[in-house]
Amino acid sequence: MAIPKYDEMYRALLECLADMQPHKSKDIKDAIAASMQVTPEERQILLSSGRQRLFDNRVAWASSYLSKAELIERPVRGTYQLTKRGREVLDSNPPVLDNTFLKQFESFRQFIHGETTSNQLKQSDTENLDGQTPQDVFDLAYGQINHILADDLLTEIMKQTPSFFEKLVVQLLENMGYGGSVENAGLVVGQAGDEGIDGIIREDKLGFSLIYIQAKRWDRATSIGRPEIQKFVGALAGQGANKGLFITTAQFTKEAREYAKKQHTTKVVLVDGESLARLMIEYNLGVSTQAVYQIKRLDSDFFSDDND
Numbered sequence: 164m165a166i167p168k169y170d171e172m173y174r175a176l177l178e179c180l181a182d183m184q185p186h187k188s189k190d191i192k193d194a195i196a197a198s199m200q201v202t203p204e205e206r207q208i209l210l211s212s213g214r215q216r217l218f219d220n221r222v223a224w225a226s227s228y229l230s231k232a233e234l235i236e237r238p239v240r241g242t243y244q245l246t247k248r249g250r251e252v253l254d255s256n257p258p259v260l261d262n263t264f265l266k267q268f269e270s271f272r273q274f275i276h277g278e279t280t281s282n283q284l285k286q287s288d289t290e291n292l293d294g295q296t297p298q299d300v301f302d303l304a305y306g307q308i309n310h311i312l313a314d315d316l317l318t319e320i321m322k323q324t325p326s327f328f329e330k331l332v333v334q335l336l337e338n339m340g341y342g343g344s345v346e347n348a349g350l351v352v353g354q355a356g357d358e359g360i361d362g363i364i365r366e367d368k369l370g371f372s373l374i375y376i377q378a379k380r381w382d383r384a385t386s387i388g389r390p391e392i393q394k395f396v397g398a399l400a401g402q403g404a405n406k407g408l409f410i411t412t413a414q415f416t417k418e419a420r421e422y423a424k425k426q427h428t429t430k431v432v433l434v435d436g437e438s439l440a441r442l443m444i445e446y447n448l449g450v451s452t453q454a455v456y457q458i459k460r461l462d463s464d465f466f467s468d469d470n471d
Contacts, residue, residue: 166208166217167199167226173260175199176225177234177253180245185238192222214454227311228262232271248459274314301458311442316449317383317412329361331448332410335439336364341374359398366406375404378411382435385413389422392431399429410434424447 165177172179172195178195180186186194195208196206196218206218226243229235234249245253248268256265265271321330336342342364362376376394381387399407405428414435434442443449 166201166205166221169221169228172199172222172225173229174311176222176229177245177260179247180235180243181253182248183245183308185242187242188222188226191226191243192424193220195222195398210454227315228265228271229275231314232265232268234265234331235314242332259381261331279328301456305344309441309444312444312450313437316440319449320380321383321411323380324379328412329376329378332376332378333362334362335446335448336374336376336408336441338448339442341366346417359394360402365459371406372406375402375407377407377408379413380415381411383414386416387411387413387420388416392419393435396426396429396431399431405429408434410439412439 175195175198176191178198179191192206195201201218206216208217208341209215210217210220226235229249230237230243232248234244234248234252235243238244240389252260266275298323320331323331333342359377360375361378364374364376366374375398377398379387387409392415395407395409407425407429409431411434414437415433420433
């Protein structure tokens with residue numbers, strides 16, 4: 164039989180977690196394969212990229228979507244466990260368990276239609292591909308993959324300590340070409356009297372200019388207003404600094420952004436959670452490359468008369 168689609172695996176995945184105990188990803192894959200009669204040979208089939216097994220890829224997508232609907236959770240890395248909501252869904256035994264069913268949950272609707280990334284996906288984009296070119300479909304899929312990845316990155320960051328986040332910020336800036344190593348970047352971690360400055364990093368390799376950092380791992384739904392930016396500008400003034408970066412997992416209000424733009428003697432850059440996740444993907448921090456696709460087109464010049 165054909166390998167089931169990821170949404171066709173939802174029920175089987177929930178059922179293998181029915182005991183409410185944490186299970187490793189490998190055990191979950193084995194249970195789904197047995198339940199849906201996927202043969203060992205079929206489990207070896209690779210994606211067109213040749214980098215991952217098709218079956219494993221679809222289980223991963225099923226796990227991701229069920230997590231966004233809060234039917235399952237990851238208590239520790241590499242394991243999944245059924246939530247109370249997932250138990251209720253299993254007990255209700257719905258006739259159809261697909262993405263339409265999952266849309267009844269607010270967390271899933273926010274994930275699908277929210278603003279986690281700038282490449283926001285709309286329902287019409289995912290449900291109606293009529294008239295789309297293959298390139299359009301590919302771009303949509305690419306955007307969806309990064310949309311999910313960005314959400315996963317922020318979810319994992321929120322599980323870490325504030326000091327981990329501060330180090331992450333410095334590492335990201337280094338990946339972008341700022342400063343030197345983490346050890347000599349001037350990072351302040353949990354020290355008293357830092358006067359609102361969490362870190363300092365060199366803008367250039369020789370250290371002619373310094374960027375002062377405030378890194379706040381705050382709830383993603385939190386809106387940071389103008390008062391917090393005013394405090395940061397004051398902290399910069401106290402350090403005699405003219406460049407500051409306020410980076411957070413939360414959001415900034417319109418007033419906060421407008422205030423930052425109005426600063427003339429001090430350059431203040433605001434990076435919210437959405438931008439942070441996008442930069443982490445672009446500069447390969449906390450992510451790994453799973454597949455690389457090359458899209459080629461006909462080289463008309465090669466077939467022109469000029470080559471005779």
